[in-house]
Amino acid sequence: MNLRKAELLQGTLDMLILKTVAVQPLHGYGIAQRIQQISRDVLQVQQGSLYPALHRLENRGWLQAEWRESDSGREAKFYRLTKKGRKQLEIESSEWGRLARAVSVIMRTTE
């Protein structure tokens, strides 16, 4: 699956990012890697969608960024989930749950 079609899946990408950094602060590259790993390479986040999304989420106050040293020893921009972001994540994951259930019900009945 390709997340380049941002219009369609923008909300989903945002949710995935929020979820990913909820565990621990990560930099952009790390977030992309983590999503890819966890989804077992099903989801590949394109940089063209990732960075605008990160800046959007930061601008909305859901993420907070800070510069610190990464594993490689270089300075990297780490994103951390804010209180507002955590609330937003809860809303989005419950929305997602409803949507996923609804879709799977339809898929089963129409089979």
Place this chain on the structure above:
Amino acid sequence: MRRLRALFSKDRMEKQLEKELRFHIEQQVRDNAAAGMTEEQARREAMLAFGGAEQIKEECRDERGVNWFEDALQDLRFGLRLLRKDRGYTFAALLALALGIGANTALFALFNGVALRPLPVTEPERVVSLYRSTAQLPFPGPFSFVDYEYIRDRSALFAFVSANSAAHLRMSGVSSSVNSQPSGSANILGISGPNQIQGGSEYVIGLFVTSDYFSVMGVSPVLGHGFRPGDDRGGAAVYPAMLSENFWERRFGRDPGILGKHVMFSGIPVVIAGITPRDFMGTRPGVPDVWIPIGAIRNPQPKPAERNNLCCFVEARLKPSARFDQVQAALPVLNAALHREHPDSDQKSQLRVEPAVPFGSGHRAFDILFAVFQPAIGLVLLIACANVAGLLLGRAAARQREIAVRLALGASRARLVRQLVTEGILLAQIAGVISLGITWWMLRAGARFVFATLASSGLTDNTTVPLNVAPDFRVFLYTVSIGMIAGLLFALAPALQATRPNLTSALKEESTPFGGTRKSRFRGWMVGTQIAVCLMLLLGAGMLVRSSIRLLTTDPGFDAPHVLDVSILNPLELGYTAARADQLHKEVLERLRALPGVKSIATASRVPLGGNVMNVIVYAQGSRIASDPQALSQAPQFAFTFVSFKYFETLGIPLLRGRGFTEQEINGRAPVTILSAALAQTLWPGEDPIGKHVTIGSPAQASASFGRQLPFSASSEVIGVARDVYSVTSIAPDPGALYLPQPPSQWDQNLLVRTEGDSRAVASAIASEVQSVDRNLSVSLQSLSKVITTEGGFVTTRVTGIVFSLIGLLGLVLASVGIYSMVGFTASQQTREIGIRMALGAQRSDVLRLVLQRSMRPIAAGILAGMALGTALSFALSSLFQGLKLLDAPVIAGVSLLLTVIALIASYLPARRAADLDPATSLRFE
């Protein structure tokens, strides 16, 4: 906030963005290398996977909202380039807007100078005005002196509290007279009337003040010294006085020797102590000539009855520790205490505090003018906006290609509309800057015009009315806001119009050559709006001018052209004995009576339409009112005049019933009275009032009016009924007036002389005759016709009419140019259609008719709408100007016709140009 920070730390932001993306790539390179790629390969793969870094950056910036401002800057630069490129359009639009905005700014600068600017004193924010309302008198009313003292002595919030009371005074005891041209600062719009010196009699405007007045104002004399505590006590042999610098310069040519000189002001002996700064007028609507301690008029000391004598306006300076809202909170408490401690005070009275402004309570007199002019001037701006909207639409048509291309390339409509509106606001702001210059010119020209009108009608007295119109931050802010609103107003509609998502037809060029497109309908609306608004303004102006002409030609009920009001210096003011003064009075009357050209002579306590109107309660004797104090205090009051023998004959007021006063009744002050027809009708509707009795005034009221005794008569017989006259205002006849007998022996009465033929011819003979009795008796004369033209109601209507006409003319010029350019533009859009028609055999006249017909529809609609609006306006105006005639048919018909003709000429010229086209050229014309 975030946006602003983003903007200011833009460089840092850019670097961080760069760093963040670089980190991503480096990390990818590292991982690739770890997976076994060579360094070079790892980098290449990483770059490929990453894609266009610049595009990502741009999207990140968009998400942060930094671009919004960048876009605006870019739009501005683009807008400026366009304005420079299209000079004709720019000039036309700027001119229209600058006139429209300038007119608005000018009015605001006036309003600012009258009502908003702080006083030109030290720490003006600490100076406040106190006002009082009573059962009879609404805010902003004056105080009685004892109530002033009460407040002064009890408020802990004020550092100083002062009272002042203005009066017209007659100056004497000064021999030399200098007339010098007053100089002034460039920011002050001043009027300075001519020095009216006739026969040595000089009228000045005096302000009686308490000795701490200048402490309240925080103003020090430029020369000499100010008042000292105790100077305002009554009963002094001689009082110190201060002259305004304006008067000192105008009258004494800045002679420092005036300090210490003795002068008389209406019988008050003073010695000049100091000079107040130029144009300082406190909160009066004009610069007083002389300031005199208030004790001079409060002599003897006040009686308790004077609690109802509302003489004084009160200003106070707050202590540094006190705040305005504390004063506001303290006043009701103070008022309640006053009511409690003094049960005789008006229990319904209330107190109010306002920041002191130039013109003080007088600014309310201007409020009515602003209430009329502000909407009118706003409408001129609307015309200008409609005008520019039309121009913009024309230009948008020319830019149609550009806009269509940008839309096709994916620019959002919102972005394009924003760009077009930004261009509009830019245009309006440039116009705003230009308008500040125009404002300056308009104010000076307008002021000269209005003040010249006032001066020619003799209304200005000798006073200076300094009005500071220098642009300050308020004016600037106002102009900028007006520009924003105007820009939005005229740019938004054409912008929405032009960016209508209709790509194909625009790219196909010029839509269809025939038929009414949406755009031409929009232009029609603009023409219609301009015509309607313009007609409404012109109708308002026409009705006001007509009503001031009507006021001039209305028969006031007395024979004004043949009557002179002769004012002679009271010899008591020269220190003559009472016996000598009486003797002189008799002699003067005898001499004048014998003068050729003089038909009759009378004296009266006031002149119709001039002097202070005095009212007194009047009711039928024995009416219930008498026994009910509540009803008595609220009984209707009517203007009264003390008159001498032959008063009615001299003024030419016919008696409708009964008879006039006999000489015995006059000399004996018999209990008889003559009523005006309206008053007789009010008291005894439908009955014959002759022989009936009225009660005039009440004992309690007998001393209630400042400086003058009110009459009291328990029973007066009505012996005559006089025709109604216009004596209180020139707008309507008096609602009721009564005449009381008084012997002609008093110097403070007005002397009225009826002359044969034109009264002006006899005037100089009268003046020299009076001076031949006693050289010291200075005389000034005025025809009653002149009194009418200086009456307040008339002057207001006339000045309003003139200013309204000017505003209407401005609107007319703008609208004519607007119609001309829009019809011309529409016709030029139709060149191809015209060419085809002509090629198919249409005559020149057919083409002319076609173009005119199309422009006629919006013009006709505009005229109809304008008539309706004008009618509505006349209702609004008639509530402000009572003399205004509703539905003034000749004005409506005449002005509408005039405007139609002008609109037709404005559309005929471009129509003819279109018809003169060679069909071959016009077909090729693109």
